[in-house]
Amino acid sequence: MNKINHTHNIPSPATPGTGIPTNMGLDHIGIVVPNAQEAASFLMEVFDAEFDWEVKRDPIPTAGERGWSEIFGVHPDAYMPHVIMLKCGDNVLTQYIELFQWSSPDQYQPQGEGGWHKFSDLGNSYISFTVKDMDRVVSHIKSTVIPKWQGTRFIQDPPMHFPLRGEVCTSTFLVSPWGMWIELTSWSQSKEKGKVIKTQQEYEPHPLVGQHINELPTPAFMIDLDVVDHNINLMRSRILGKGMEWRAPAKGHKCPELAKYMIQKGANGVVLLTLAEAEAFAAAGIQDIYLANIVGSKEELERLSLLAKRVKRLRVAVDNEEYLQDLAAVIQQWEITTPIEVLIELNINHNRCGVTIPEAVKLARQAKEIETTTKAIIFAGITGYEGHTPILSPEEKTLETKKAHGILAKAKTLIEQEGIKVKIVSAGGSCNYIDSLEEGVITEIQAGGGAIGDLLYYNKAHLKDHGHKMGALILTQIISVPHDKSRAMGNAGFKAVGWHPFGGLPQPRDRSDLRVIGLSAEHTKFEGVDQEGSAQLPEMVKGDVQVNRGDKIVLIPGYTDAMGFLHREIYGIRNDRVESVWKTVSNVTWSSQ
């Protein structure tokens, strides 16, 4: 039976590499369907397609100067009431389908099944999905899809099997409710390499989850989640109890999953300090981001304007009129704009960024005017950072916080006297959040480090007096002990623990007979201490070190903000067992390139 000829000749000797320059391959396909919403619902429910974006248009077709009918060469009265883009797989740029719904007096209506083309009609098209297990697919479609979605049926039952690309291909077609065919393809070998679509991916726990912390690679940044829960409960009840919002800085840990953990427990969003962090957190699904810093370049401003479209709320600090105008201009350059909220930053005696009260009033007026005329920005309120107060004595800290917040209160009053509502007054930090509760002017407290806790927050910032505990930990392993046991060397140096003058040296959590007396790049130096000597860091006290090569020691770091950004993983633990392994976005490059 020589009815089918398979040939392997290349049909045309196209010269390689002379095509359209910089081509990277197939991006997506577009299909005109009778009803975009119905087609999307079918693909989302039956094929786990993910919604990407949609546009709904009014009947009058416009597209700037040109108009849709001129651009697309369609009937003058034609318009697209609905366009939906779906992501049908996890490969970026290649697994999208765009569904177009047209309303047009001269639209051709095919006469085939379901008002669609026959397969043999010119211009008919179908899409094909890859599946791993064809038997499960066929049985699922029969039991679940066909009974529910009227008009669906199989084109090929049983499926066809044939050799292709050196493997066995199995394929069948499903007719969609509107008559379009959708192929299901299974590859005997490639299916082993592919991953199922995101919503179907079964949770595969990290192999270290459930293990004792002594099984962790070292040095390891661990967070005791019971301690974090304890600290969060204190902060939430205190802050939310006063009717204030609680926004958690995440720059110290740079971990979107830990930020989500805090948001689930009451925080309303995150504070970040660099644009690269903000981009990475947005990509990880954090929807409410305050970038409490000023970006430097035009290119960064442009990235900011694009970031706005990715999240529900993007808020930035501003302390300069020209910067405010640059920000508005970069947002306005797009035909479709997404506004960014701005907070005017005041210098509340920290003497870093921020303006004076009269300048803030002027900036607020300008911001409100830009908001009114362009909708590119939204004036949301004012902010300030009391970065000079963290390690003051409790009395001085209360006094300095009051002074700092007095500046914000005065600025708010003067701005509101201009008829401009100041919705947000954002300030505070973990070190003075207790003081910030009492002022009555702050609407939002920025406090994250106190929810984790380390030596600086506990001791120097006096949070131990307010019931906080220390949850940041680092695990080190002893790599060398001399025979006279005069010292022991761990493998967590300043490249793992960080180094900050306020923070000081880390301390063992469980070993009162040991203390850290030095950090080099990759080494922790321990010495034994006697019963009385344990408090006088970093003086040396003689004593035998009761540790051996291979032992693991849990340390409490000096200052998490100088440590967290050095790690790629955070191990969430309870009772010294690993509960979660979270990736950080640390060492995100400063550029987008």
Next chain:
Amino acid sequence: MNKINHTHNIPSPATPGTGIPTNMGLDHIGIVVPNAQEAASFLMEVFDAEFDWEVKRDPIPTAGERGWSEIFGVHPDAYMPHVIMLKCGDNVLTQYIELFQWSSPDQYQPQGEGGWHKFSDLGNSYISFTVKDMDRVVSHIKSTVIPKWQGTRFIQDPPMHFPLRGEVCTSTFLVSPWGMWIELTSWSQSKEKGKVIKTQQEYEPHPLVGQHINELPTPAFMIDLDVVDHNINLMRSRILGKGMEWRAPAKGHKCPELAKYMIQKGANGVVLLTLAEAEAFAAAGIQDIYLANIVGSKEELERLSLLAKRVKRLRVAVDNEEYLQDLAAVIQQWEITTPIEVLIELNINHNRCGVTIPEAVKLARQAKEIETTTKAIIFAGITGYEGHTPILSPEEKTLETKKAHGILAKAKTLIEQEGIKVKIVSAGGSCNYIDSLEEGVITEIQAGGGAIGDLLYYNKAHLKDHGHKMGALILTQIISVPHDKSRAMGNAGFKAVGWHPFGGLPQPRDRSDLRVIGLSAEHTKFEGVDQEGSAQLPEMVKGDVQVNRGDKIVLIPGYTDAMGFLHREIYGIRNDRVESVWKTVSNVTWSSQ
């Protein structure tokens, strides 16, 4: 003009993960065209599509028992004379297009342009390609494609620009010779991540190469290669001139390309301090690695034994008998073993790792015995680190280096008295390499930081007295200046510059009227200085800061070893223009997982 409504509502609340099981996403699309060969030729020549397979069929339609018309529900006389599958990109399973040519008495022939659908017709479809450089694409199509392929034209000229998925999308359509539309899409960010289609791939220099440093994203870690060349020439002539080997520590920059640069100019290999660094450098092609540290766990020892096979020479430090045995055992477990060179580490008064002289003799004997009986290790010699000497006064440093090397000399003599050859005596550092040249005992000097140069090496380690210059630099941008110009804030804080008590604060390279008076996590604080005040860091001196928001300032860091590991890129520069953009292996996780 409210004609376009953008909404963020997901159109249907499809339950996640309940769709067709084992779905892996879009596989390919199929399109019925008038002539499969002509369509394939167009896509192959104009879009560099690759031929995958084709089937040609005789007029009598058969498909085994079932027959084509029954399978596909088409006219009994319908058949497919030609089907061609094309690969349109390098993503496996997702960038294929199947072109069908049908012969059928009842085939619908559309009445639009080129005998194809109008865009608004039901069932019309198009395909979209991703391109990198839209300007080149448009000009190529005008000059090459349209003149040759009759019927091709642009639908949108100029292309449309709009924000999408957090980036800028630029798109236009080309009408194919048979009337089908093909979109060309360019993504402002994804295009940097994507590769052009295989036949077009060529070496693309980094877009920042050749640019002035003011074009760099900030903060940027830069290395002045002219300075590095100058320092390397000094070190090479001094070290190699004495017949010694020069091994360059790379832990301060963590950049394999910079290490290769030094190896090309005379260094014989690298020194690294963590296993993860060593693995990453081996993966980047560095063939001679000394891991001057002790690994902690069994799992790390196993990784070490695998690493040995990847490089020409792997050498490690050992200061413990049990560790020596563990090391040999983990190598011996493999059927084909690759030996690791060991250096016995002595404590030469630094009091970190390392053993006493009698212990070193014993360890050397044990190492030699294991070498002889198992071939798993090779006893190569001894080592020590004078980590207590870097910032001593020149006189004290000379004295302490002599003492330290005296310990190595004595150990060498005693080991060789046992009939065991000590081939390698590896010690020294950039801070005392000048002293190390004169002792006669060292065979290999470990010095890398002095080849780059920073404030610590230049001033506190006195390398300025020996002709060295400072090549490590960091670029910061001014983000805020108050109206009274009492200060200026840059965007390079301790998370970009590092923080080390020996290193101190960074200093401007070109601005004697400015100095750095503080670093917070993401901020550099500058103050103006008068003519006399410039040397007394970090005291505050009054003065007007002559800088503005947006200015870029080049800083010399305090200590590169506390800074380099914070960066993902190093910009190699000459005369303030970018010559190379090198990736670092910084923030390599501590684990292999």
